Amino acid sequence: MPPRDTLPAATRSICPHCGAGLDAELIERDGRVILRRECPEHGVIEALAYGDSGRWRDAQRYDRPGAAPLLRQTATDRGCPHDCGICPEHAQHTCLGIIEVNTGCNLDCPVCFADSGTGHQPDGYSLSLAQVESMLDSFVAAEGAPEAVQLSGGEPSIHPEILDMLAAATAREIPLVMLNTNGIRLARDARFAPALAALGIHVYLQFDGFDDATHLAIRGRRLQEIKQAALDRCAAAGVGVSLAAAVERGINEHELGAIVRFGVEHPAVNGVFFQPVTHTGRHPAFDPLDRLTNVEVIRGLCAQLPEWFREDDFVAVPCCSPTCRSATYALYDGEDLVPLPRLVDIDRYLGFVTNRAVPDVEVASALAGLFSASAAGGTERTGDRLECVACGVGLPEQLQRIAARGFMVVAQDFQDEWTLDVGKLRKCCVGEIVPDGRIIPFCAYNAAGYRTQVRADLAARASA
């Protein structure tokens, strides 16, 4: 697919009602980018793809060619997104692999793209340690030296073998092993955080805000005390945490600044990931033309924390499609916070400015690593890369040490049935590893029917 930096742009999508593959178009309307297609059965379907057409065009400069994985598991047959696994048409390797170890959960959240819960899933499953080991091996075979893996669910912390599964990932020398959790076990089980610390696990903690209304709307329960207790246990054990906030229009968009401010003050937290709610699985009623994208999330954050952030502090991440993820790193010392892109001319190093040689290849590669889907704040690898950048751009030595403790803020807009854009999907670098060894781009897994298939398949085998 040729690079696209003008609108309208041709792509393919699906019908959110029947799943049919459809020709589609990205069009500009009122300064925003809309994904538009027409289903023979369900008519014209439109959804907001990106909240600012000027920024959309600007972000395309960051769309760099991807790197091939070592292995492709499927053949191209029906066309994207129906051959996932990864097929020969996919244009990127997998920076971050996700393994959903179960569908069971100790919450029944009103918002859950994975449609997990405490027992109402007839097609639920729980993987064995052997299955997870074989999936990790598939990931290693596909990537050679994978950068990052996340064990997720369901709620992975309630799986009886979760620590062995995490240990299996670290044993394969994957530098960043994350546990995606709601924090309930961390809060209740005093031994859990120390066990994660012993394995060097990074926690990806659901954390949507502070208001009762936010908790009730997104999680169905007031979890503020549990989140605080989980974080305090992580801090005491020395476990690094990224806060992951599901953000929804009209629910918690006013809490973006408060979440970041809380994160930078809490000793366990070294990053915040804002994820506009993916309208797949369980979700509240929504208007596809008034959903949140990275643009609205970043604008909201900057409006709530103008003393710390402005829009151009966020860099479109070049490894996936540039409108999927925007990120920044910031230096914080307890009094002030300064975003790294204000100190370093990132365009110059990532080679986006034409007619200019990359000044320092090592710094450029460190920056590429920082602005990728495999990065999390506070990890050793991130610290090393930040230090390399700080040194390479001539920050004095004391500043390099501060830089190495950088705090990360990310906006990550995953796709759903409404927003699925094959042009973006082909560049996806977040992959769901499934038990048969396929690696399915995360948004295809959620939006193109793979989640349902995999679950039905696993449930059928369990009952056979």
Next chain:
Amino acid sequence: MTGGLADDDLKACCAQLYESDAVRWLLDGELHPGGERLSLRLAELAGVGPGRRVVDVACGSGDTALLLARELGCEAVGVDLGAGAIAQARHAARPGDRVSFLVGDAETLPLPDASFDVALSECSLCMFPDKPRAIAEMARVVRAGGTIAIADVTADLDALPAALRTAAAQVACVADARSADEYVALLRDAGCEPLAIEPHDADLRAMADRVEARLRVARMVAAPGEQRERVREAAALARMAIEAIARGSLGYALMTVRV
């Protein structure tokens, strides 16, 4: 206007300041807004090309003189009051570069009359205490029909807060800056004919942003006490400058006149 510093002290202070590593770091190696891009644009406006003789007045460590000689094929002479800067410039020159560097005062250039096609000066006129004198010197060393090209901070001084008009701000090219029209009037008073005024405020904004951010991280590592407070004040000054740029009372412009 000079906040208690005698004019000679002020000139020496400026010259030394721009030689320091700390200042180079604060400015990220770009000692004036727009960096090489606006240096080349200024030279383009002045018609600099192969065979032309160009003098860079207050050339610092010679980056622009070397750039123009190498990129545009002209012959360049750099003059600066800082002996250290001139030594650095000479060190940076390679055999074959058609450049030479001299220690000298912009108000009494050590150069013969009518010996250049172009005199240019970047981000310096604003700092010269006796501007008419410095302009007269540039006009003297350029041949009739040649060009004087100025890149400088422009300011509506009456609209600036007092703190931005002190000696500390003068070395940062703010306190004694003028509006583009006033600079051109000074040049016209010296008998020159105005050619072009090209505003580039966004480049000044980007530079002020960079400096402000770097001062804020410098504050994080400064020794507690007096040093930290001075860095904090400098960062506050940079913020004031950013606000002034946003209001339009501070800017950056390229200006050319015919001698």
